[in-house]
Amino acid sequence: MALFEAKDLHLRFGSRVVLENVSLAFEAGQLSGIMGPNGAGKTTCFNVLTGRYKPHRGQVLLEGQDITGRSPQEIARLGVARSFQIMNLFDEFTVFENIAIALPATRARGGNMVAQAYADRTLQDEALEILDKVGLAARADDMAKALPYGARRALEIAVALACRPKLLFLDEPTAGLGSDGRARLAELIRTLKGDLTIVIIEHDMEFLFSLADRISIIHWGQVIAGGTPAELKANPWVQSSNLGRLN
Amino acid sequence: MTQPRTTATFTTAMLVCWLIFASVPLWIERVGLYQYLGVEILIFAIYALAYNLVLGHAGLPSFGHGAFFGVGAYAFGLAQFNLAGNLWVCLIAATAAAALSGAVVAAFISHRRGIYYSLMTIAFGQVFWFTAIKAHGITGGEDGLLKIQRLPVDLGVTSFSIADNVALYYFAFAVFVVISLMLWRLVHSPFGRVVKAIKQNETRARFVGYDVWRYKAAVLVLSAALSGLAGGLFAMAQASAFPDVMSLHYSGYVVMMTLVGGGLVSFWGPVMGAAAFFLTRDIVGAFTTAWMLWFGLFFVTLVLFKPEGIAGMIQDLAQRPKLRSRPAAPVTPAEAR
Amino acid sequence: MLLNLLPHLVNGVTLGLLFALIALGFMLILGLMEQINLAHGSLFALGAYFAFAISAPRLPLPQDLLAAWAAVPIGWRFAAALVFAPVLVAPFGVVLERLMRRTYGRDPLYGLLLTFGIAMVLEELIRAIWGTRDYMLPMPREISGGFIMLDLIWSTYRFWAAGFAILAMAGVWVIVERTRFGAMVKAGAHDPEIVQAMGIDLARLRVWVFVLGTMLAAFAGVVMAPMWGIRPHMGVDAVVPAFLIIVLGGVGSFWGAALGGLLVGLVVGLSGAYASEWSMLSMYLLLIAVVTFRARGLFGKKSVLEA
Numbered sequence: 001m002a003l004f005e006a007k008d009l010h011l012r013f014g015s016r017v018v019l020e021n022v023s024l025a026f027e028a029g030q031l032s033g034i035m036g037p038n039g040a041g042k043t044t045c046f047n048v049l050t051g052r053y054k055p056h057r058g059q060v061l062l063e064g065q066d067i068t069g070r071s072p073q074e075i076a077r078l079g080v081a082r083s084f085q086i087m088n089l090f091d092e093f094t095v096f097e098n099i100a101i102a103l104p105a106t107r108a109r110g111g112n113m114v115a116q117a118y119a120d121r122t123l124q125d126e127a128l129e130i131l132d133k134v135g136l137a138a139r140a141d142d143m144a145k146a147l148p149y150g151a152r153r154a155l156e157i158a159v160a161l162a163c164r165p166k167l168l169f170l171d172e173p174t175a176g177l178g179s180d181g182r183a184r185l186a187e188l189i190r191t192l193k194g195d196l197t198i199v200i201i202e203h204d205m206e207f208l209f210s211l212a213d214r215i216s217i218i219h220w221g222q223v224i225a226g227g228t229p230a231e232l233k234a235n236p237w238v239q240s241s242n243l244g245r246l247n
Numbered sequence: 248m249t250q251p252r253t254t255a256t257f258t259t260a261m262l263v264c265w266l267i268f269a270s271v272p273l274w275i276e277r278v279g280l281y282q283y284l285g286v287e288i289l290i291f292a293i294y295a296l297a298y299n300l301v302l303g304h305a306g307l308p309s310f311g312h313g314a315f316f317g318v319g320a321y322a323f324g325l326a327q328f329n330l331a332g333n334l335w336v337c338l339i340a341a342t343a344a345a346a347l348s349g350a351v352v353a354a355f356i357s358h359r360r361g362i363y364y365s366l367m368t369i370a371f372g373q374v375f376w377f378t379a380i381k382a383h384g385i386t387g388g389e390d391g392l393l394k395i396q397r398l399p400v401d402l403g404v405t406s407f408s409i410a411d412n413v414a415l416y417y418f419a420f421a422v423f424v425v426i427s428l429m430l431w432r433l434v435h436s437p438f439g440r441v442v443k444a445i446k447q448n449e450t451r452a453r454f455v456g457y458d459v460w461r462y463k464a465a466v467l468v469l470s471a472a473l474s475g476l477a478g479g480l481f482a483m484a485q486a487s488a489f490p491d492v493m494s495l496h497y498s499g500y501v502v503m504m505t506l507v508g509g510g511l512v513s514f515w516g517p518v519m520g521a522a523a524f525f526l527t528r529d530i531v532g533a534f535t536t537a538w539m540l541w542f543g544l545f546f547v548t549l550v551l552f553k554p555e556g557i558a559g560m561i562q563d564l565a566q567r568p569k570l571r572s573r574p575a576a577p578v579t580p581a582e583a584r
Numbered sequence: 585m586l587l588n589l590l591p592h593l594v595n596g597v598t599l600g601l602l603f604a605l606i607a608l609g610f611m612l613i614l615g616l617m618e619q620i621n622l623a624h625g626s627l628f629a630l631g632a633y634f635a636f637a638i639s640a641p642r643l644p645l646p647q648d649l650l651a652a653w654a655a656v657p658i659g660w661r662f663a664a665a666l667v668f669a670p671v672l673v674a675p676f677g678v679v680l681e682r683l684m685r686r687t688y689g690r691d692p693l694y695g696l697l698l699t700f701g702i703a704m705v706l707e708e709l710i711r712a713i714w715g716t717r718d719y720m721l722p723m724p725r726e727i728s729g730g731f732i733m734l735d736l737i738w739s740t741y742r743f744w745a746a747g748f749a750i751l752a753m754a755g756v757w758v759i760v761e762r763t764r765f766g767a768m769v770k771a772g773a774h775d776p777e778i779v780q781a782m783g784i785d786l787a788r789l790r791v792w793v794f795v796l797g798t799m800l801a802a803f804a805g806v807v808m809a810p811m812w813g814i815r816p817h818m819g820v821d822a823v824v825p826a827f828l829i830i831v832l833g834g835v836g837s838f839w840g841a842a843l844g845g846l847l848v849g850l851v852v853g854l855s856g857a858y859a860s861e862w863s864m865l866s867m868y869l870l871l872i873a874v875v876t877f878r879a880r881g882l883f884g885k886k887s888v889l890e891a
C-alpha cells in the first residue's frame with residue numbers, strides 16, 4: 001500500500017475541467033516528481049491532495065485512510081506538509097519564529113494563553129536544528145521579510161519541515177533560484193530523502209530527474225505519463241515536448 | 248548556541264506608564280484638568296487594549312465593538328438592579344454577557360476576514376444598537392439605564408467605597424494593571440503567537456495545522472469579554488448605560504484611538520491612543536466643538552502616512568541612535584517595546 | 585388585508601430602485617478599484633445635505649441674494665438641488681479617490697481603516713457645519729403629501745422618487761452600455777492591463793468613474809432625503825445596502841444590481857409595514873443572513889471581496 005494515493009480525481013472550476021481522472025501513488029521513503037507545462041493542473045492537484053480544494057469525484061488516501069475533502073489543517077495534522085510556489089511566510093516573524101510556530105510541540109499548546117510561547121529549551125533546539133538543516137541558523141533572529149530571496153525559499157521549505165511531516169509536498173521549490181541555489185537545494189533534498197516521503201512539482205527537468213525515484217507528467221489536467229527518470233527519458237512525448245530538453 | 252527566547256512579565260515602558268498613571272490623581276487638577284478625566288482614560292485604555300486583540304493582533308477589522316462595551320455596561324446595571332448589589336457579581340455579569348455576545352457574533356463571522364468581516368461587525372453593531380434603543384423594558388430605551396451605582400469594593404476583610412472619583416480611579420487602575428499584565432502574557436503565549444501568525448498568513452497557518460476559525464473566534468470572544476468589563480466600569484463611572492456607546496460612531500472612537508496610539512505595531516499603543524483621544528477632547532475641545540473632526544483628520548493622516556501611530560513614531564526615534572544590523576540582545580525584535 | 589401592504593410594496597420598490605442606484609455607483613467603482621470604499625455612504629449623506637443647503641441656504645451671503653433665492657418657487661429650488669447637489673459632491677469623490685490610491689497594493693486592512701476614517705471625518709464635518717439635529721428637505725407641494733386610492737393612503741413622493749431613480753438608472757445604463765466611456769469602464773474592470781496597453785489612461789478613467797459613482801450616490805441622497813430625513817449618520821444606512829446588493833447580485837451586472845436592489849428594498853419596505861421602526865434593522869439582519877449563507881466563490885472572477 002502506498003503511503004499516499006490519489007484515485008481518479010476530478011475537479012471543475014465552473015465549467016472548466018481542471019483535473020480529470022488523476023491517479024497518483026507515492027511510496028513511502030521515495031521521492032516522486034510531478035511535471036508538466038504551465039497551467040496543466042499540477043498545483044491544483046497539490047491543492048486537492050492537501051485539502052485546499054475538494055474534488056468532485058475521486059479519493060485521496062493517506063496510509064489507506066480516506067482524507068478526501070478534509071480541511072488543510074486536519075491533513076496537516078495527519079503528517080502532510082507542503083511548501084508553496086508563491087511564498088507563504090510569516091513576514092513579521094523572525095526566521096526562528098517561522099519555524100517554531102509550525103512545530104507540533106507549539107501546535108499542541110496552541111490553546112495555552114499563559115505560558116511563554118518558546119521558553120522551552122527542547123523546542124528552541126528543535127527549531128534551530130531545522131534551521132541548521134536548511135542553512136539558516138545564522139539568520140535565526142532576522143525578520144523573514146528582510147531575507148534575500150534564496151534564504152526565503154529555504155525558509156519556505158523549512159516551515160514545512162518544521163511540521164515534522166511524514167510526507168512533504170514541495171511546489172516548485174527552485175523557482176527563481178540561480179544555479180548555486182538550485183545545487184544547495186538539491187543537496188538539502190538529498191539529505192531529507194529516506195527519512196521523508198517527498199513529492200516535488202518542478203519545471204527544472206535536470207533538477208527533478210537527478211533526484212526523483214518516480215515522475216508523473218500532468219498535462220491538460222490528466223496524468224499522461226509516469227515512470228522512473230530512465231523510463232521517461234525514453235518516452236517519445238517527453239522527448240518531443242519542450243520538457244524534453246534533457247539529454 | 249540557543250539564546251533565551253522569553254519575555255519579561257512587563258516592560259519598562261509599561262512600568263513607567265503605570266507609575267505615571269498611579270500618580271495622576273495627585274497632579275491632574277493642578278494642570279487644569281479634572282479627576283474624572285483620568286477615570287475615562289483608564290476605562291478606555293482597557294477597552295482599547297481589549298479591542299486591539301482583534302485589530303492589531305489578529306488583523307481583523309471590527310467596527311462594531313461598541314456592542315460589547317455597551318452590553319457590558321447594560322449587564323452591569325441590570326445585574327445590580329436584579330441580581331445583587333455586589334461589585335464582583337456585576338463585573339462578572341458584564342464580562343460574561345459581553346463574552347456571550349462576542350460568541351454569537353464570532354459564530355457568524357470567524358470564517359471571514361477583511362471587508363466581509365468589517366461589514367458584518369457593522370451590521371451586528373447596528374443590530375445591538377437598535378435593540379438597545381427599542382427594548383425599552385430591559386434597556387430603558389433611548390434614555391438608557393439610569394441610577395447605576397458605584398458599588399463598594401468588598402474584599403472580605405475590608406470594603407472601600409468607590410463613589411468618589413479618585414477612589415474609582417484607583418480601582419480602575421488596579422483593573423487596568425491586572426488586565427494589561429494578562430494581555431501582555433497572552434500576546435506572548437502560544438495562543439497569542441498563533442493569532443499573530445494567522446494575522447500574517449491565514450493560509451500558511453492552516454497548512455501547518457491550526458484551526459484558524461477557532462482562534463479567530465476565541466480572540467473575538469476574549470476581546471468582547473474584556474470590552475464588556477470596561478463597559479461595566481463605564482456604567483459605574485457614568486452612573487448609567489445608554490445605547491449610544493453601541494453606535495457605529497462610538498465604535499469608531501475606539502478604532503481611532505487604537506490606531507492613533509499605535510495599536511497596529513505596539514502592545515501599549517492603544518493606551519497612549521486613549522490618553523491622546525481624551526486629552527484632545529478636553530484640550531482641543533476647549534477651543535472648538537469640532538475637536539472630533541480634527542482627531543478624525545489626524546487619524547486619516549496617520550493611516551495614510553504613518554499607520555504605526557504614536558507608538559511607531561516613538562519606536563522610530565528610539566531606534567535612530569543605535570546602529571542595528573543583528574540584535575545582540577536576547578530579546579527578539581518583535582518583543583522589544 | 586393584503587391590500588394594505590400595497591403602499592408598503594410601493595415604498596419597498598422605490599427604496600429598492602434607490603438602493604440599486606447607489607449600488608450601481610458603488611459597483612462601477614469597485615470594478616476598477618481594489619478596495620471597498622466605506623465612505624461611499626458619506627457621499628450619499630453629503631448629497632442630501634447639499635440639497636438642503638441649496639433649497640434653503642443659510643450661507644453668509646448678501647441678504648437680498650438669499651431673499652431672491654427664497655422667493656424662487658420651491659419646485660425650481662428642489663430641481664436645482666437634484667441637479668447641483670451631485671455636482672457639488674463630485675469633488676469629494678475625486679479627493680477620496682486620490683487618498684485611496686495610497687492604499688493600493690497594501691494590506692486591505694489599511695483601505696478599510698482609511699475609508700472608515702474618512703467616513704467618520706465626513707460625518708464630523710457634517711455635524712460641524714449643520715449640527716446634529718435632523719432636517720427635512722423642503723419640497724414642492726405638488727410632489728409631496730398623499731392621496732387616496734383603493735381606500736388606501738399612498739405617498740405621492742414615493743412615485744416621484746421611483747421615477748427619479750428610474751431616470752437615473754436609465755442614464756447609467758446608457759452611459760455604461762452605449763458610450764465609449766462605458767465600454768472603457770467595462771473593459772477596465774475586466775482586464776486593466778489590456779486597457780492600459782490600448783493607451784487608455786487607467787488612472788484618469790478611475791477618477792471619472794469615481795465622479796460618476798459619487799454623483800449617483802449623491803443623487804440618491806437627494807431623492808431619499810424626503811423619505812428618510814437628513815441626519816449626520818445617514819451614510820452607513822446607504823453603504824450597507826449597496827454592499828448587500830453586490831453580494832446578492834454580483835459585481836459587474838447591471839440587472840444583478842437592479843434586482844438585488846429590489847429585493848433589499850422590498851424587505852426593508854415590507855418590514856416597515858409590520859413595524860416601521862424595525863425596517864432599517866431588517867436590512868442589517870438581511871446582510872447577516874446573506875453573508876452567512878452565501879457560499880464563497882459567489883463571483884465569477886476573483887473578487888476583491890473574497891477573504
